[in-house]
Amino acid sequence: MDVSRRTFVKTGLAGAVGFSLLGFDLTPLHAQAQSLKISRTTETRSTCPYCAVSCGVIIHTIGDKAKNVTPQVVHVEGDPDHPINRGTLCPKGSSLQQDIQNDRRILKPQVRRPGSDHWDDISWNQAIDEIARWTKKERDASFVETDAKGQTVNRCETIAFTGGCTDTNEFNYLVVKTMRSMGIVRLENQARV
Numbered sequence: 001m002d003v004s005r006r007t008f009v010k011t012g013l014a015g016a017v018g019f020s021l022l023g024f025d026l027t028p029l030h031a032q033a034q035s036l037k038i039s040r041t042t043e044t045r046s047t048c049p050y051c052a053v054s055c056g057v058i059i060h061t062i063g064d065k066a067k068n069v070t071p072q073v074v075h076v077e078g079d080p081d082h083p084i085n086r087g088t089l090c091p092k093g094s095s096l097q098q099d100i101q102n103d104r105r106i107l108k109p110q111v112r113r114p115g116s117d118h119w120d121d122i123s124w125n126q127a128i129d130e131i132a133r134w135t136k137k138e139r140d141a142s143f144v145e146t147d148a149k150g151q152t153v154n155r156c157e158t159i160a161f162t163g164g165c166t167d168t169n170e171f172n173y174l175v176v177k178t179m180r181s182m183g184i185v186r187l188e189n190q191a192r193v
């Protein structure tokens, strides 16, 4: 039988849902190809970070959780049980896997010094130290005890806090308690969850 490469590929595809025209049973292969992508993944529920709609997503990760294994995200999809999006995602949300695995994703704290034209990497310890020092300095300098009418307000109007959509309820609870205890009134969060 004289079969060209093109004919071989076309023949294989034509029979891909059952027996190929060459006589091979492709049913097990077809079934495995359909289930392979997420059959061994760990599902993690999260929230799309892109806008305030805050759609629910399921992140599929492969990795056996051993210490020397880095889990690999292989698929992200809409969460069908989520009351906001019920499994749907817009084109931005559908591209989340590329956001998670992007080479340009920033994984370290960065600071842009006054007058500088670029951002510098700093350590987490340095970032925490600097945030604490600047917060105290700014709050001491700008704290308002009474307003123009002489009423006690005890507020700090020159510091703001913004959070992300994947912050947990517990984290947000602590944020509000911490910020309010310092008199900070400008709190915001990307997602209304």
Ligand code: SF4
Binding pocket: 048, 049, 050, 051, 052, 053, 054, 055, 085, 088, 089, 090, 091, 092, 093, 094
């Ligand atoms: S999937 Fe789209 S609509 Fe939903 S939160 Fe993300 S960006 Fe917003």
